[in-house]
Amino acid sequence: MVNSGRKIRILVAKPGLDGHDRGARVIARAYRDAGFEVVYTGLHQTPEQIVAAALQEDVDLIGLSVLSGAHMYLFKRVLELLKANKADDVMVIGGGIIPEEDIPKLKKLGIKEIFLPGTSLDNIVGWVRDNVSPRC
Amino acid sequence: MDNCPPGIGCKVKGLIMFTEKTLQEVEEGKKGWEKEVGKARRQKAEKGKRFSTVSDLEIKEIYTPEDIKDLDFAKDIGYPGIFPFTRGCQPTMYRGREWTFRMFAGMGSAEDTNKRWHHLLKEGETGLSTAFDFPTLMGYDSDSPRARGECGRCGVAIDTLRDFEILTHRIPLDSVTTSMTINPPASVLWAMYLVIAEKAGISWDKIGGTIQNDMLKEFIAQKTFMLPPEPSIRLISDTIEFGTQHVPLWNPISISGYHIREAGSTAIQELAFTLADGIAYVQDVMERKKMDVDSFAPRLSFFFNSHLDFFEEIAKFRAARRMWAEIMRYRFKAKNPRSWWMRFHTQTAGCSLTAQQPYNNIVRTTTEALAAVMGGTQSLHTNALDETLALPSEFAATIALRTQQILADEIGVTNTIDPLAGSYFVESLTKLMEEKAWEYINKIDEMGGMLAAIDKGFPQMEIADAAYHYQRQIDKGEKVVVGVNKYVIEEKVPPEILKIDEAVEEKQMARLQKVKKERDNHKVIQILSDLRAASKTDKNLMPYVIEAVREYTTEQEICDVWRDVFGEYRDPGFY
Numbered sequence: 001m002v003n004s005g006r007k008i009r010i011l012v013a014k015p016g017l018d019g020h021d022r023g024a025r026v027i028a029r030a031y032r033d034a035g036f037e038v039v040y041t042g043l044h045q046t047p048e049q050i051v052a053a054a055l056q057e058d059v060d061l062i063g064l065s066v067l068s069g070a071h072m073y074l075f076k077r078v079l080e081l082l083k084a085n086k087a088d089d090v091m092v093i094g095g096g097i098i099p100e101e102d103i104p105k106l107k108k109l110g111i112k113e114i115f116l117p118g119t120s121l122d123n124i125v126g127w128v129r130d131n132v133s134p135r136c
Numbered sequence: 137m138d139n140c141p142p143g144i145g146c147k148v149k150g151l152i153m154f155t156e157k158t159l160q161e162v163e164e165g166k167k168g169w170e171k172e173v174g175k176a177r178r179q180k181a182e183k184g185k186r187f188s189t190v191s192d193l194e195i196k197e198i199y200t201p202e203d204i205k206d207l208d209f210a211k212d213i214g215y216p217g218i219f220p221f222t223r224g225c226q227p228t229m230y231r232g233r234e235w236t237f238r239m240f241a242g243m244g245s246a247e248d249t250n251k252r253w254h255h256l257l258k259e260g261e262t263g264l265s266t267a268f269d270f271p272t273l274m275g276y277d278s279d280s281p282r283a284r285g286e287c288g289r290c291g292v293a294i295d296t297l298r299d300f301e302i303l304t305h306r307i308p309l310d311s312v313t314t315s316m317t318i319n320p321p322a323s324v325l326w327a328m329y330l331v332i333a334e335k336a337g338i339s340w341d342k343i344g345g346t347i348q349n350d351m352l353k354e355f356i357a358q359k360t361f362m363l364p365p366e367p368s369i370r371l372i373s374d375t376i377e378f379g380t381q382h383v384p385l386w387n388p389i390s391i392s393g394y395h396i397r398e399a400g401s402t403a404i405q406e407l408a409f410t411l412a413d414g415i416a417y418v419q420d421v422m423e424r425k426k427m428d429v430d431s432f433a434p435r436l437s438f439f440f441n442s443h444l445d446f447f448e449e450i451a452k453f454r455a456a457r458r459m460w461a462e463i464m465r466y467r468f469k470a471k472n473p474r475s476w477w478m479r480f481h482t483q484t485a486g487c488s489l490t491a492q493q494p495y496n497n498i499v500r501t502t503t504e505a506l507a508a509v510m511g512g513t514q515s516l517h518t519n520a521l522d523e524t525l526a527l528p529s530e531f532a533a534t535i536a537l538r539t540q541q542i543l544a545d546e547i548g549v550t551n552t553i554d555p556l557a558g559s560y561f562v563e564s565l566t567k568l569m570e571e572k573a574w575e576y577i578n579k580i581d582e583m584g585g586m587l588a589a590i591d592k593g594f595p596q597m598e599i600a601d602a603a604y605h606y607q608r609q610i611d612k613g614e615k616v617v618v619g620v621n622k623y624v625i626e627e628k629v630p631p632e633i634l635k636i637d638e639a640v641e642e643k644q645m646a647r648l649q650k651v652k653k654e655r656d657n658h659k660v661i662q663i664l665s666d667l668r669a670a671s672k673t674d675k676n677l678m679p680y681v682i683e684a685v686r687e688y689t690t691e692q693e694i695c696d697v698w699r700d701v702f703g704e705y706r707d708p709g710f711y
Contacts (some may be wrong), residue, residue, distance in 0.1 A: 017270035017286055019359030022399050022487070025600055025711035026607050042709030043359050044274075046282070068270050069526070069636065073285025099526060100630055117491045117524050118620040120611045 006134045011059040013041040013050045015078065018068035023095060023117075027063060030121040036128065047077035054082070054090055061132045067096040071106070079110045091132055095119070150210030154201045162201045169198070190445035190615070191402035192605065193568070199560035207563055212458070216512075216553050218473075220461040222454050222566070223554035224512040225477040230550035234262075235508075236515035237540045238315060238481065242267030242291035243527045244640045246302035249292040253307060255530060259537055263515060264307065264314040264345075267291035267527075268325075273360045275321045275695030278644040287641035290527070295648045296688045300328040310338045314345040315390070315481065315515075320362035322349035323375050324691050327682040330383065346387040346437055346481070349375055352413040352586055356595045358395035359707065362695060365587050367702035371677065373421045378678035380432045387437035389417060390481065396595075397441035398487045400603020403452045404569055406441060408576030409586075409595050411459055414438070415577070416586040418468055429468045433475035442508040443485040444500060450556055451565035453511025456480070459570055481515040482508035489524045492619035494631055497521040502539050509543055510556060516540055526633035596710045648690065655688040663687060664697055671701045 012028040014021055021043055028040045039057045041050060054062050066074055075094055082088045094106065095115040103114050112131065115124055154162075188194045196203075207213065214220060217227030226232060239256050241264075242249045253264055268291040271283035277295045278287045287293050294300060307314075309332065318325045326347045333343045351368035354361045361368070372389060379388035393410035401409070414436065421427055440456065442449050460478040464470040484504035489497040498521050505518050518536040520528030528536070544550060556562040583589045590596070609615040616622045667680040684694055 017274045017276070017282065017360075018290075019270075019273075019354075021359055021707075022603055026400070026604050028711045029600070029604050030607075040709050040711050042707035044707060068286060069289035070270070070285035077284075097524065097526070099633060118617070120621075121607060122611055 007035065007037045008061065008128065008132050008134055009037045009039070009057065009059040010061045010063060010128070010132075011039050011041065011050070011054050011057060012063045012065070013045055013053070013078075014043045014065055015045055015047055015050055015074040016066060016068060016070045017044060018066055018070065019043055020067040020096075021065070023067070024063075024065040027065070027095070027121065027124060030125055031063075031128070034125045034128075047074060047081055050078055051081040051085060051087070055085060055087055058135075059090060060135050061128065062090060062092045064092065064094045065096050066094065066098075069097065071096065071098055072102060075106055075111055076109055089135060093127075095124075150208050153207055153209055154205055159201060159205055166200060166202070173197075186614075189403070189448040190443055190606075191404065191448060191602075192609070193402070193404070193448065195565075199564050201560060203560050203564040204567070207567065212567070213557055213563070219465065219476055221457040221477050223557055225457060225479055225514070229512060229553040230509075230544070231553070234544050234550065235513050235540075236263040236313070236481075237261050237537060237544075238263035238265045238515045238517055239533060239537055240265040240267050240317065240483065240517045241528075241533065242269075243634065244288040244292065244636050245644060246292055246294065246299045248288075248640075250303055250305050250307070252530065252533070253303075256533065256537060257307075257312070259534055260541060261537055262312075264312055265517060266303075266314065266316045266318075268316075268318055269293045270360075272321070272325075272691065273318065275324075275362050275692060275699075277648060277690045277692035278641065279648055280692060285641075287644055288636050293640070293644045294325065294328070295644070295690050295692070296651050297328050297331060297685050298647065298651045298688060299644075300325075300332055304329075304332050309333050309336060310342050313343075315348075316345070317348045319348055319351055319354050319358070319360055320368065321691055321695055322347045323371055323678055323681045324685060324694050326375065326386075326388075327678065327685045330682060331686050340383045341385065343383065344385040346390050347375065348392060348439070349389045350392045350413065350417075350439075352416060352590065353392045353395055353410070355590045355705070356396055356409060356413075357399035357401070357599060358392075361705045361707075363698055363702045364705045365590065367698070368705075369417075369420050369587075370424065371698075372417065373424050374676045374678055376417075376421050376432050376435075377425050377427065377676055379435060380427070384435075387435055387479075390437050390439045391417065392439040394439050394441045394483055396599065397443060397485065399599050400487070400606060401599040402602050403443065403445070403448050404572045405576065405595070405598055405602060407452050407456055407459075407569060408573035408580075410438065410440070411456070411463065411573065412577050412580045412586045412589070412595075414460065415463060415467070418464075419585070422468070429464070429470045430472040430475050433464060433468070433470050434472060434477075438478055438480035440480050440482050440508075440513075441485050442482050442504040442511070442513075444488045444504060446503055446507050447562055447565060448569075449504070449507035450511045451562055451569050453480075453482075453508070453513070454554075454562075454566045455570040455573065457512070458566075459573065479514045481517070482511075482513040483517040484508070484519045486519055486523055489519060489521075490617060490619050491524040493625065493627065494521050494525065496619055497523075498535060498539065501536060502543075505539055505543055506549065509549055510554075512554060522631055522633055525630065527636070529632060529634045532631070593708065593710045596708075600711060651688050652690070659687050660684070660689050660693070663689060664693060667694065668697050668701060671698060 216224035
């Protein structure tokens with residue numbers, strides 16, 4: 001990994017109609033406090049809006065949060081759109097209310113990691129430090 | 137006494153609880169105990185440890201008459217059913233009638249949810265409560281591109297009156313009350329309920345229930361919003377006016393702290409922001425509709441969270457009733473004692489449950505439910521053990537209902553009213569929460585009221601700070617969550633969870649297509665055009681919405697008119 005000198009840039013995003021934003025906002029703060037550059041989309045974003053924001057902000061990582069049960073559709077759609085925009089080098093992780101059995105399916109689609117309720121902020125921040133570096 | 141300003145309280149003494157002599161003797165006795173403490177401290181390492189509630193409110197090691205010496209029995213405690221209602225809003229409380237066992241339920245199709253409702257009623261539930269899916273909550277039909285992947289996932293999908301007919305099939309609307317957790321499109325779902333009752337030959341003065349219809353807490357916490365604050369409040373005042381005139385047993389609003397707490401607030405913030413929201417609604421109805429406060433205030437209802445910290449919650453409930461009574465009596469000059477009382481529903485804290493060792497959630501829910509009962513709730517939902525994993529399975533929902541039934545029938549807490557009254561600790565904590573909540577309300581008043589405070593992001597950021605602080609405390613182990621940061625085990629088999637059939641979405645869209653084809657579309661177009669015209673005036677919109685749903689106009693068709701006329705609210709994305 002080459003350190004380009006710039007900070008890791010992360011887009012924290014809430015796709016779909018789900019209004020549960022406590023987790024997303026707490027994680028956005030934790031990323032910020034850890035020294036990453038954070039963009040938070042706010043609620044009720046379509047996958048199209050999320051991918052557009054990711055490209056515009058030139059992020060290295062997208063963190064998706066869904067607690068409504070619509071993750072299979074929404075996560076997949078974000079990955080498809082990244083690919084269509086030749087931006088599939090942007091890593092995508094997810095969190096929320098996600099049944100265990102969906103995790104391997106999501107990883108197969110290309111989601112790098114899923115964080116479930118009860119995960120500590122330090123673990124999530126640590127994962128980003130270990131796995132993400134600024135894209136040059 | 138009627139001239140006492142709220143938040144400052146009356147200086148008039150009614151019934152003081154301890155004489156000076158008693159207090160002196162208590163003080164002397166305390167010195168003896170403090171000596172013992174000194175000895176014990178040298179032996180034990182209690183030093184440095186902080187004792188605080190879930191909301192991080194510091195708690196003293198012991199409470200005595202000294203802590204409640206300024207309380208006045210008549211003014212601060214009194215009797216249930218009588219001002220200031222600290223001890224409960226009904227004179228007989230649970231000896232007269234148990235709280236309503238009201239389980240929040242909704243998933244998949246209207247058929248699936250109707251089946252769950254009948255199951256819960258058969259098992260002894262005494263009130264219904266509807267969970268809608270996200271498209272319904274946000275004013276979108278199941279065939280909207282915004283709804284892809286969401287149909288029936290988080291609750292039941294309702295597009296038209298047809299779905300509602302199926303949802304309420306063989307439900308006795310004249311004997312069971314129904315609560316609907318619905319906010320921006322509250323008037324649309326309420327109109328469906330009214331038309332269903334009408335079709336069944338039940339007059340509107342016979343039906344009872346609640347629509348949540350509280351948009352301020354949506355902007356603050358739950359975040360299902362559609363229109364900007366001003367028109368959102370106007371729609372709410374329309375429903376309050378309509379209910380007062382035509383549906384006298386209905387609660388047209390449920391002013392909710394639940395979601396504020398779930399978003400991570402402290403108990404005091406939940407209390408303060410909920411009451412500040414209530415103040416804003418009362419003010420709006422009085423100003424916009426020129427209605428007398430006593431004409432509508434008796435039907436205002438509330439909804440609180442019951443979190444893990446047992447005494448903090450009980451104190452919160454007792455403080456809430458006392459504060460609301462003072463606000464209504466002194467701030468708004470209500471004369472009818474029914475305007476002073478605060479009736480509330482309670483739900484145990486979803487955010488306190490863990491995905492790890494989920495069976496432990498039964499214990500958490502039980503203590504939270506017990507706090508709600510000790511705090512005098514009128515109605516209660518108990519969360520199912522599997523709610524951090526999925527919507528509740530029938531098995532888990534039944535255990536949650538049984539939890540309430542055990543509290544009501546087996547453990548003796550309903551024998552006497554407000555059993556913790558007079559406790560040095562509980563009374564002192566009740567007073568403390570009241571004082572701290574008043575500080576917030578005064579601050580919000582200074583900002584120009586809750587709408588102005590929301591515009592500044594004040595309650596949103598206070599909650600975000602508290603949520604982050606709490607998460608950090610858990611991460612550092614300062615707050616224990618069993619199974620998460622203490623007593624962690626390797627787990628193998630998660631409980632069997634409810635799955636929503638993917639076919640629900642297709643079936644729902646097919647039904648919607650069929651309804652749109654079969655209804656009188658000329659009529660629908662005319663009604664929507666009338667609604668649009670009326671929306672641009674001060675007219676009450678409820679009659680237009682009722683006409684619309686009767687002709688099977690879809691929820692989104694109605695909401696699109698409003699989005700067009702009033703514009704849409706976008707999340708400012710504070711964090």
